[in-house]
Amino acid sequence: MDDLLSPAFRALSARLGQDPLRVQGPGGNTSIKSDHVMWIKASGTELADAETQPIFVAVDRHAAKEEAAGAGDGTCKATVLDPANTLRPSIETTFHAALDWPVVAHTHSIATLVHAISPEGRKEAAAKLADLPAIFVPYAKPGLPLTREILARATAETQIVVLENHGLICCGASVEEVAAIMDEVERRLKLPTNIVPEQVNGPVLEGFKLLAESWIAHDPRACELALSGSYYPDHVVFLGPALPQSDHDGNPPVILIPGEGVYLRDGATSSQRAMIKCLSDCLSRLPTAWQVAAIGADAEAELLNWDAEKYRQALAARA
Numbered sequence: 001m002d003d004l005l006s007p008a009f010r011a012l013s014a015r016l017g018q019d020p021l022r023v024q025g026p027g028g029n030t031s032i033k034s035d036h037v038m039w040i041k042a043s044g045t046e047l048a049d050a051e052t053q054p055i056f057v058a059v060d061r062h063a064a065k066e067e068a069a070g071a072g073d074g075t076c077k078a079t080v081l082d083p084a085n086t087l088r089p090s091i092e093t094t095f096h097a098a099l100d101w102p103v104v105a106h107t108h109s110i111a112t113l114v115h116a117i118s119p120e121g122r123k124e125a126a127a128k129l130a131d132l133p134a135i136f137v138p139y140a141k142p143g144l145p146l147t148r149e150i151l152a153r154a155t156a157e158t159q160i161v162v163l164e165n166h167g168l169i170c171c172g173a174s175v176e177e178v179a180a181i182m183d184e185v186e187r188r189l190k191l192p193t194n195i196v197p198e199q200v201n202g203p204v205l206e207g208f209k210l211l212a213e214s215w216i217a218h219d220p221r222a223c224e225l226a227l228s229g230s231y232y233p234d235h236v237v238f239l240g241p242a243l244p245q246s247d248h249d250g251n252p253p254v255i256l257i258p259g260e261g262v263y264l265r266d267g268a269t270s271s272q273r274a275m276i277k278c279l280s281d282c283l284s285r286l287p288t289a290w291q292v293a294a295i296g297a298d299a300e301a302e303l304l305n306w307d308a309e310k311y312r313q314a315l316a317a318r319a
Helices: 007-017 061-068 093-098 110-116 119-128 144-151 175-189 212-218 220-228 233-239 270-283 297-304 307-318
Strands: 029-034 037-041 056-060 103-107 134-137 160-163 167-172 208-210 254-257 261-265
Touching: 007 029, 007 103, 007 175, 029 093, 037 061, 037 093, 056 061, 061 093, 061 144, 093 103, 093 144, 103 175, 110 119, 110 160, 110 167, 110 175, 110 270, 119 134, 119 175, 134 144, 167 175, 212 220, 212 254, 212 261, 212 270, 220 254, 220 270, 233 270, 233 297, 261 270
Parallel strands: 134 160
Antiparallel strands: 029 037, 029 103, 037 056, 103 167, 160 167, 208 261, 254 261
C-alpha cells in the first residue's frame, strides 16, 4: 500500500514545504492515489518533513469521495485505513479524493495569494492563465464547503484551481506533471517585490521580539491593510483576525504598533512566525493599483470556532 509514496512524490512535497513562497508552516497538502487508496498529508504536519517524517496517512479514497458528496461529516477521519494510525487526514481530504487525478498538490503560494486576495488581481490571473486548464473558485471555508465550490466548477480537464483568498491547487497524471504545471503557474503569476523593507529599530517591548517585518508598521498602506482585515484562512488560524495594535490578556502572538514595529511574542510557534512572514511577502508584492478584499468577520468566526483548526493549532504548537 505504501508503494504509492514514491521518492519523487516525497521529494516534491518536501520541496514545496521548504519554500516559504509556496507553503508556510503546516499549510498546504499533497496527495497521491491509485484505485481505492489515497495517501494524503496529515493535519498539522509539515510538507517540509515529507522525506524525513511519517507525515502521510492512507485513506479509503472511495469513502472519502462519498464524504465529499455528503456522506459522513467531511473530516474523513472514518476513512483512515490503519486503525492504529492516530493522525487525522488533512481537513481538505475531500477535494483531493474527489478530483480524479492521481496526484494533487495544494499550496498557499505567495504569487497566487497576491492575485487571489484582490479583485483586480483575480482578473489579471485569469488573463495570465487563460490558455491553461484553470478554474477560479470563490472563497469558502476549507473542508466540505470548499470542496463543493470546487466540484461545482471543475471538469475532467481541470488541472489548475485558483482559490480566492486561499491559494492554488494543481493536478496531474504524475508527480512530474504536477511539478511542471505548478512551476509554470508560479512563473506566470510571479510579481516583483515593490517595497524594499528597511531595517527598523523600534522600541523594546517586554516579552516580545522586534521582527524584520516591521517595515509594515512604517508603510501607511501596508499598515492599514494588516490592521483592518484577514485575507486568507491560515492567518486567522495562527495569528487571529487581522493584527492587534496592543497586547491583551497575554494572548496575541503578534502585535503591530503603527510607526514603531511588528513584534513577535516570546514563545510564539514557528507556524506563527511563518504566517507573519507570509503577510509581509504578500503586502510587499501587492501592486499599488490593486484593491484588497478581506475574508470578513463571519468567515473569521467560522475558522476560530472550528474544532479541526483547533486540532491543527495544537499539533503545530508541539512542533
